[in-house]
Amino acid sequence: MTRPPEDRDLRDTALDTGQEPDALERRLARIWRTPPGLVNALSTVDHKIIGRRYIVTAFVFLALGGVLAMLMRLQLAQPESRFLSPDLYNQVFTIHGANMMFLFAVPVMEAMAIYFVPLLVGTRNIAFPRLGAFSYWVYLFGGSMLWIAFILQMGPDVGWFAYVPLAGPQYSSGKRADIWAQMITFTEISALAVAIEIVVTVLKQRAPGMSLDRIPLVVWAWLVMAFMIIMAMPAVVTASSMLILDRLVGTHFFNPAEGGDVLLWQHLFWFFGHPEVYIIFLPAVGMISTMLPAFVRRPIFGYLPLVMALLTMGLLSFGLWVHHMFTTGLPRLGESFFTASSMAIAVPAGVQIFCWLATIWLGRPAFRVPFLFILAFFFTFVLGGMTGVMVASVPLDTQVHDTYFVVAHFHYVLVGGAVFPLLGAIYYWFPKITGRMMSERIGRWVAGLLFLGFNFTFFPMHILGLQGMTRRIYAYPAEMGWGGMNLFVSLCSVAMAAGFLLFFIDIFRSARHGEPAGDNPWEASTLEWATSSPPPPYNFVRIPVVTSASPLWDEKGSLPVVSGLAVNRRELLITGMGNATPEVRETSPQNSIWPFFAAIATSVMLVASIFTPWAVVWGAIPLTITLIGWFWPRGTPEDDS
Amino acid sequence: MKHRIVADLSGLPLHGAGSSSQTWWGTLAFMLIEGIGFVLALAVYLYLASIAPQWPLGAPPPDPWPGTIIAALLLLSAIPNWLVGRWAEAQDLRKVRIGLVIMSVAGILPLIVRIWEFPALNVSWDSNAYGSILWILLGLHTAHILTDVMDTLVLTAVMFTRHGDNKRRYGDAQDNALYWYFVVLTWLPIYLCIYGVPRL
Numbered sequence: 001m002t003r004p005p006e007d008r009d010l011r012d013t014a015l016d017t018g019q020e021p022d023a024l025e026r027r028l029a030r031i032w033r034t035p036p037g038l039v040n041a042l043s044t045v046d047h048k049i050i051g052r053r054y055i056v057t058a059f060v061f062l063a064l065g066g067v068l069a070m071l072m073r074l075q076l077a078q079p080e081s082r083f084l085s086p087d088l089y090n091q092v093f094t095i096h097g098a099n100m101m102f103l104f105a106v107p108v109m110e111a112m113a114i115y116f117v118p119l120l121v122g123t124r125n126i127a128f129p130r131l132g133a134f135s136y137w138v139y140l141f142g143g144s145m146l147w148i149a150f151i152l153q154m155g156p157d158v159g160w161f162a163y164v165p166l167a168g169p170q171y172s173s174g175k176r177a178d179i180w181a182q183m184i185t186f187t188e189i190s191a192l193a194v195a196i197e198i199v200v201t202v203l204k205q206r207a208p209g210m211s212l213d214r215i216p217l218v219v220w221a222w223l224v225m226a227f228m229i230i231m232a233m234p235a236v237v238t239a240s241s242m243l244i245l246d247r248l249v250g251t252h253f254f255n256p257a258e259g260g261d262v263l264l265w266q267h268l269f270w271f272f273g274h275p276e277v278y279i280i281f282l283p284a285v286g287m288i289s290t291m292l293p294a295f296v297r298r299p300i301f302g303y304l305p306l307v308m309a310l311l312t313m314g315l316l317s318f319g320l321w322v323h324h325m326f327t328t329g330l331p332r333l334g335e336s337f338f339t340a341s342s343m344a345i346a347v348p349a350g351v352q353i354f355c356w357l358a359t360i361w362l363g364r365p366a367f368r369v370p371f372l373f374i375l376a377f378f379f380t381f382v383l384g385g386m387t388g389v390m391v392a393s394v395p396l397d398t399q400v401h402d403t404y405f406v407v408a409h410f411h412y413v414l415v416g417g418a419v420f421p422l423l424g425a426i427y428y429w430f431p432k433i434t435g436r437m438m439s440e441r442i443g444r445w446v447a448g449l450l451f452l453g454f455n456f457t458f459f460p461m462h463i464l465g466l467q468g469m470t471r472r473i474y475a476y477p478a479e480m481g482w483g484g485m486n487l488f489v490s491l492c493s494v495a496m497a498a499g500f501l502l503f504f505i506d507i508f509r510s511a512r513h514g515e516p517a518g519d520n521p522w523e524a525s526t527l528e529w530a531t532s533s534p535p536p537p538y539n540f541v542r543i544p545v546v547t548s549a550s551p552l553w554d555e556k557g558s559l560p561v562v563s564g565l566a567v568n569r570r571e572l573l574i575t576g577m578g579n580a581t582p583e584v585r586e587t588s589p590q591n592s593i594w595p596f597f598a599a600i601a602t603s604v605m606l607v608a609s610i611f612t613p614w615a616v617v618w619g620a621i622p623l624t625i626t627l628i629g630w631f632w633p634r635g636t637p638e639d640d641s
Numbered sequence: 642m643k644h645r646i647v648a649d650l651s652g653l654p655l656h657g658a659g660s661s662s663q664t665w666w667g668t669l670a671f672m673l674i675e676g677i678g679f680v681l682a683l684a685v686y687l688y689l690a691s692i693a694p695q696w697p698l699g700a701p702p703p704d705p706w707p708g709t710i711i712a713a714l715l716l717l718s719a720i721p722n723w724l725v726g727r728w729a730e731a732q733d734l735r736k737v738r739i740g741l742v743i744m745s746v747a748g749i750l751p752l753i754v755r756i757w758e759f760p761a762l763n764v765s766w767d768s769n770a771y772g773s774i775l776w777i778l779l780g781l782h783t784a785h786i787l788t789d790v791m792d793t794l795v796l797t798a799v800m801f802t803r804h805g806d807n808k809r810r811y812g813d814a815q816d817n818a819l820y821w822y823f824v825v826l827t828w829l830p831i832y833l834c835i836y837g838v839p840r841l
Contacts, residue, residue: 259771584655
């Protein structure tokens with residue numbers, strides 16, 4: 001492609017002649033846009049489009065997982081129920097758990113990061129955007145595989161953590177456990193890809209002046225989350241690969257008869273599984289720290305302790321995994337250590353709560369819907385934290401292990417600790433994504449129904465657990481006396497389902513008919529509100545300069561920006577890791593169809609390897625070809641300038 | 642919001658090396674992920690060894706020669722690797738081309754020797770848990786070399802096209818060299834584990 005010589009490094013300064021007021025915007029839009037058409041839709045690397053797809057897909061999985069939950073509540077509403085067969089019930093609770101953890105909770109937190117990290121740090125696209133596209137397709141295909149398998153009566157039925165020997169070759173014939181293991185591979189590949197994008201974007205693409213102490217807290221939280229994904233996920237990939245090998249080619253990792261060990265599985269799984277909880281929880285608390293100032297009209301209290309709390313929790317979460325294994329007969333000293341560390345993590349969690357309370361105390365709260373969800377979070381999460389401290393002690397855990405007490409505990413921390421803040425964040429950022437407000441009136445109903453519905457559904461489960469009702473049973477005899485409480489729980493779960501239904505209705509309604517939001521409907525202080533809603537393909541006409549931790553509040557009149565970036569190629573700023581001083585004007589990759597093809601090749605290889613180990617060999621050939629297509633330079637200004 | 646321009650960044654370089662390059666950071670992140678994978682595999686090895694009544698389980702210790710030859714080959718390859726990195730930094734196209742051809746060969750050689758290393762383990766993956774973890778360790782490292790050799794071959798091909806003489810490609814060559822050091826370094830603890838621990 002030949003260009004006129006002056007076009008080779010055309011910069012925005014050259015368009016400042018004042019003759020055409022929006023010449024710069026049009027030029028940038030042409031360079032960064034995703035043209036219409038199916039191929040272009042599959043090729044886009046715009047982090048906002050990929051992030052939006054990711055969020056929508058994750059919520060579809062949430063709804064599907066919710067349907068399974070309702071099926072279980074229907075089954076348990078009365079004793080000796082025959083609504084679901086035991087076999088189907090096993091699949092339903094396994095897929096409910098696996099789906100909620102691997103296809104909803106972790107991906108939705110990454111998805112929010114894909115959409116919002118570049119906007120919050122003031123850059124034009126995420127780092128390695130093609131990796132983001134690849135990640136989305138792998139996630140979509142992996143999630144679909146699990147659900148298609150379920151429809152075909154091949155759904156995993158070994159619990160969401162697939163303990164051996166139950167999941168091993170001896171007790172799980174057929175392909176159900178393999179579907180679970182390969183679903184893990186899919187979701188972990190996609191999560192690791194996103195983690196790399198987040199790390200590099202946050203470390204190297206922050207707007208000039210956004211030094212470490214000016215990074216929005218939610219971005220800190222996503223950074224810690226990304227590092228935790230990088231440290232924790234290889235453990236579960238290792239475990240699930242070993243499981244598949246045991247099942248497919250006769251290795252003996254988990255076979256005690258040949259020198260293997262079943263507890264090895266639990267160690268590997270929980271070395272991932274416990275950080276996993278914090279991978280979900282930290283972004284949620286980051287969202288609260290970032291949303292809260294907008295609703296109490298003052299900067300967050302205790303920025304530094306909050307960052308320290310995030311880092312401490314990230315670190316400590318790797319020292320807790322054995323508290324999932326207190327009943328396996330490990331040495332007493334080891335158990336004491338893990339009890340201590342499990343209780344220690346309550347300290348940074350408590351520091352956060354007090355910082356938020358101080359922020360609210362010192363501010364002027366406005367009780368809008370996102371703030372209501374934050375309040376719902378406080379109440380629910382603190383209760384979940386309390387039972388967490390309880391089950392951290394070995395004698396108590398021994399009593400309630402594998403009962404509904406634990407089911408209640410982890411739903412309190414996961415729904416209270418992550419889903420409520422997330423829903424608040426959706427109400428908060430929906431206007432940025434769509435340009436329209438969600439309904440304040442419906443939102444209050446949603447918050448109320450979910451808060452009451454949740455607490456009335458899950459609180460009685462503590463009592464059921466103490467009364468001895470074990471988890472994962474498909475039916476119970478009437479003589480146990482659990483019938484009344486179970487019926488109450490099932491009825492209250494309908495209120496919760498109604499809350500979610502109303503939420504989805506509000507989303508659909510508001511996306512079309514919501515009130516126009518404007519750039520900054522909450523008068524918030526962070527950079528994403530400095531651009532239009534929805535943001536243009538290039539995010540910011542000019543890259544902002546950050547002079548404080550609340551840039552839009554402290555720069556009231558006008559936003560300081562830089563000029564001099566190219567407008568003839570996708571270009572963004574690389575800045576220093578500590579102080580965000582500008583280092584380089586770097587290119588950002590063009591749209592490409594190859595990540596989509598690479599994801600198809602990966603999926604074919606992974607699914608086929610459930611059936612034959614040779615799939616890894618022949619499946620590598622198309623994968624290699626697609627990767628070469630992905631990385632081969634095209635002679636565009638982005639590749640070869 | 643209204644804008645006020647406070648700085649003109651036209652003068653910034655158009656591509657950075659080292660810590661100013663995104664690919665450099667991406668390479669580090671990949672090394673971190675794979676490094677953790679190796680650490681976990683080694684941890685599983687030691688865990689299984691710690692619970693076994695004797696180690697190695699039901700097999701003589703592995704024959705160390707093929708693995709030692711590979712260790713020597715990998716350590717030697719660090720020299721041309723270091724040179725390629727320097728030539729890429731100096732943006733010397735001719736030397737980078739030669740260097741990458743050498744590195745492609747240097748990557749393929751240990752893969753050939755490895756054909757004899759698997760039988761030298763003296764145990765099959767399906768004999769017992771000891772055999773399983775041995776094959777996994779060796780398989781992981783083989784996949785590691787294989788992917789880097791593929792990467793080097795493609796990069797070599799690119800350097801012989803019109804896209805080669807470009808700052809960005811020299812940066813890729815430097816990152817590729819960085820990654821090869823990682824491949825060499827990871828072999829040393831695995832080598833010590835496979836051949837050393839059974840002889841303790």
